[in-house]
Amino acid sequence: MRGRTSRRLNTSLALLVGGAMVGAVGCGNDSKPEQPRIAVTVFAVGRAQESNSNAYTASFQPYREVAVAFQVSGSVDSITQVPGADGRARDLQGGDAVKEHELLAAVKSGTYQAEVNQAASALAGAQAAYAKAKRDFDRDTQLLDQNVIAQATYDAAKQQYQSAQSEVAQSQAASKQAEINLGHCRIYSPMDGVVLERNIEVGSLAEPDTVAFQVADTSEMKAVFGVSDIQVGKLKEGEAQTLAAEAIPGVQLSGKITRIAPNADPTTRTFDVEVTVPNQDGRIRTGSVASLNIAGAAAPVIADARLPLDAIVRPPDDRNDFAVYVVQNQGGKTLARLRKVRLGEIVGNDISVLAGVQIGDRVIMRGATMVTDGAEVRIIP
Structure with a gap:
């Protein structure tokens, strides 16, 4: 010992x-x-x-949380409007429910639309040049077979044809990227969930990887707490646990251990344990505190x-x-x-x-x- x-x-x-x-x-x-x-x-x-060595305090976290970020730069043009408590429309904000693929916000897209148009025009020109080069190459191939033209003339037509092919491929890639960038002017919710935080305003400048929203799936919540190396060996995934939340007095919450960290935290030297609890009614909020007693733990000392x-x-x-x-x-x-x-x-x-x-x-x-x-x-x- x-x-x-x-x-x-x-x-x-x-x-x-x-x-x-x-x-x-x-x-x-x-x-x-x-x-x-x-x-x-x-x-x-x-x-x-x-002290009671089998009593623990846990903090609730969403079962899944995603940072929704812009992938292009630009000025925020709009944020999705929802009805406010006073009946008037307001910007989407923390606490609002969202659906998967629902539009959250957009940046001004004029520059990116112009790039799409320019890329489309360049692609059309490249395709026209390719069509002409292919006709010339097909004709010179036949003439070479009939010994009507010199090998050098054929080689020049072939090189022009191959260059036109390459130009079309490059123009297609540029056009596709321009369309992707235009699509990135809008960001959507990746899941059914709740907005935890909004970090943008209309008119603010968004850069690539600027986190605009934190969206979480709160249909289930994870109660996370740390245990010592002595106790962690006594726990198993799938075990049922009962918790009490300070924000919901008198209610017993039932959950199961869904994860036990394989490594100890280097600072606290404890192992994180997660207990997943159903939260379909949304009563449990992110950051809420819960208490639980680990079954089979040592007696009070x-x-x-x-x-x-x-x-x-x-x-x-x-x-x-x-x-x-x-x-x-x-x-x-x-x-x-x-x-x-x-x-x-x-x-x-x-x-x-x-x-x-x-x-x-x-x-x-x-x-x-x-x-x-x-x-x-x-x-x-």
């Missing part, structure tokens, strides 16, 4: 305790002169509140004490252990005394301490990496 806790906390505490190791090396001289008192702040150890993370240091004689400095009054002096501790779970910016300190101990918080065992300190607010 101790080894596993040490490994789990090693990364989180490495930066906090590195300074303590440097300080310990620099103070290894037996004949050091009297040092001035080091100013420190202290934290009085108190009993941690009772009470941690002995809780300390701020920056109070934890490495003992100078053991890089694989953890310690704190406790303030003690001896001979009229206030001294820092090193105490090795056994640590539990990290909770926010705090960590539970299972052994090594007692309720009421004054643990050095600010300045913990600057003191050594037996150093005289001065407590400041």
Whole structure:
């Protein structure tokens, strides 16, 4: 247990305790002169509140969410109008329902329409040149077979024919791209869903990849929460879970685990778990908070004490252990005394301490990496 806790906390505490190791090396001289008192702040150890290790808080997210972006640049010409609460038409906005393939907005298309017309004209010219070159080539092929024209004349006709073919292909590609760009002047909803956010206004400039709308499928919602490496192995996809949403008091929401992250978050060291909940009536909104109890999780526990993370240091004689400095009054002096501790779970910016300190101990918080065992300190607010 101790080894596993040490490994789990090693990364989180490495930066906090590195300074303590440097300080310990620099103070290894037996004949050091009297040092001035080091100013420190202290934290009085108190009993941690009772925690339930199988209770989790989750945040609801849409089952599917898409950023709808323009693919061409231009000034926003229009946004789809819908009836407002006062009966008057207004621009589509967050909270409005949309259908798949429904028009959302458009940019001014005059420039792109002109490009389509120009490309179509160029294609028509290329096709006319190709038709003439093909007639000439077919005629010269027959004349060459009859030994009426020279080989050089035939070769010139063939080259002209092949060039005309290439010109037609290029003009067709340009015309198709111009039509695609014209089509991109309009953006449509990719699904039946709800507009979460609108980021454009009529007259604003849109660039390629400018996200104009966030559209989400909220017919199902995902409750996402993080679990430790101890608990993640006890969960399986498809398991039923019951949740309670703060925004819907007194209602029990039923869902199933639909995803368990294969890797831990590098910052929190927890594994994301998703519980999918039906939401056909739209009562659950994005960002709503839910609570749930994981079936089969450990029973409630009470941690002995809780300390701020920056109070934890490495003992100078053991890089694989953890310690704190406790303030003690001896001979009229206030001294820092090193105490090795056994640590539990990290909770926010705090960590539970299972052994090594007692309720009421004054643990050095600010300045913990600057003191050594037996150093005289001065407590400041």
